[in-house]
Amino acid sequence: MSEPIARPTALAHVRVTVTDIARSKAFYQQLLGADPVIDFSDQVDEPGIREDRERFYGGCVFQLGDQVFGLRPVAPAGQRFDPDTVGLDHVSFAVGSVDELHQAATRLDAAGIEHGEVTELGQAGMTILSVQDPDDINLEFAALSS
Known part of the structure; x- marks a missing residue:
């Protein structure tokens, strides 16, 4: 086996493309229980912002521990997400326990x-809870099985 080009220790960030930044931002605020730490979504309709990397393309970014999750409204x-084309299949968020997954399911029910x-x-050693975002991107919460 050859020497790797790099030795990543974790994902630094994931950014998904969305159709409606206001709708997606509100969904993820509710889902994650947090406001974005970087947010240019109020500028999304300004000329040139959807091409401006420094203003995160008119999107926003949520902090998840040492990693970040962003929304890009372009x-x-x-348009609807299709996990069967080249690119992203789903995004999985780690949680601390299987009990947290059951609590999340209860909160999702309460939120409709x-x-x-x-x-x-079984074979993977994890337990998951799946949910679709407003653009039909499959999200899952995952915990190591006990």
Whole structure:
């Protein structure tokens, strides 16, 4: 085996492309229980912002521990995510325990947000809870199985 080009220790960030930044930002604020730490979404309709990397393309960024998760509002209205094309399949957020997954399912129910069942993935050694974001991007919360 050859020497790796780099030795990453974790993902630094993930950014997903969304169609409606206001709708997606509100969804992720509710889902993650946090406000963005960087937010240019109020400028999204200004000329040139969707091409401006320094203003995060008119998007926003959430802090998740040592990593960040961002939203980039450049997809055409009406476009839907397709996990069966080249690119992203899903985003998985780590949580501390299987109990937290059950608590999250209860909170999703209370918020009226459809979601999957808390499911143990035996061979993988983890348990997951799936939910779709407003653009139909599959998200999961994952905990190591006990």
